[in-house]
Amino acid sequence: MFTPSGAFSGFSINDLEAAKKFYGETLGLKVTENDMGFLNLHLDSGATVLAYVKPDHEPASFTILNFEVDDVDAAVDDLNSRGVETNIYGKEIPADDRGVMKGNGPDIAWFRDPAGNVLSVLSAG
Numbered sequence: 001m002f003t004p005s006g007a008f009s010g011f012s013i014n015d016l017e018a019a020k021k022f023y024g025e026t027l028g029l030k031v032t033e034n035d036m037g038f039l040n041l042h043l044d045s046g047a048t049v050l051a052y053v054k055p056d057h058e059p060a061s062f063t064i065l066n067f068e069v070d071d072v073d074a075a076v077d078d079l080n081s082r083g084v085e086t087n088i089y090g091k092e093i094p095a096d097d098r099g100v101m102k103g104n105g106p107d108i109a110w111f112r113d114p115a116g117n118v119l120s121v122l123s124a125g
Contacts (some may be wrong), residue, residue: 010050011064011117013039014057018114023051026082059116068124072107075121076100079111086111088118 013019016039023041024031030042039051049065069075076086076098086109087099095101100109108122 008048008050010052011060012054012057013051013113013115013117014053014055015114016053019051022114026084057115059112060118063110063118063120065117065119067119067121069121070124072100072109072121072123073098076109079109079121084111086121088112 016033016037019039020031020033023029023039032040032042034040034050036052038053041049041051043049067075079086080098085099087095087097088110089095089099093101094104095109098109099111100107106123106125108120110118110120112118
C-alpha cells in the first residue's frame with residue numbers, strides 16, 4: 001500500500017564536499033552523511049532533503065529549495081556577506097541590484113549552490 005508519510009525530496013549535486021561545506025557552513029544547515037554516502041540536509045521544519053552525487057549532474061533549471069524568511073532584504077545582505085551571489089538572473093527579471101524581486105508575489109531572491117542548482121529566500125508572510 002502507498003503510504004506517503006515517509007516522503008522526502010532530493011536533488012543531485014556534482015561534488016559532495018563542496019555541497020557539505022556550502023549547506024553546512026555557508027548556509028548553516030545541519031548536514032549529515034547517510035550510509036549510502038549521500039547528504040541529508042536537516043531543515044528547521046523537521047523535513048530532510050537528500051543531496052546525492054550524480055556523475056552526469058546538470059543543474060536544475062528551476063528552484064529546487066526555498067527558504068522562507070521574515071525579511072528577504074536582511075537575508076540577502078547576510079547571504080552576500082557569506083559570499084553567496086543573489087543576483088543570478090541579472091536583468092532577466094524585474095529585481096534590484098542584489099537580485100531581490102518585489103511586488104510580483106512574495107519578495108524573493110535566488111542564488112545557486114556549488115553544483116549550480118537554484119535556491120531562493122522568500123518572504124514568509
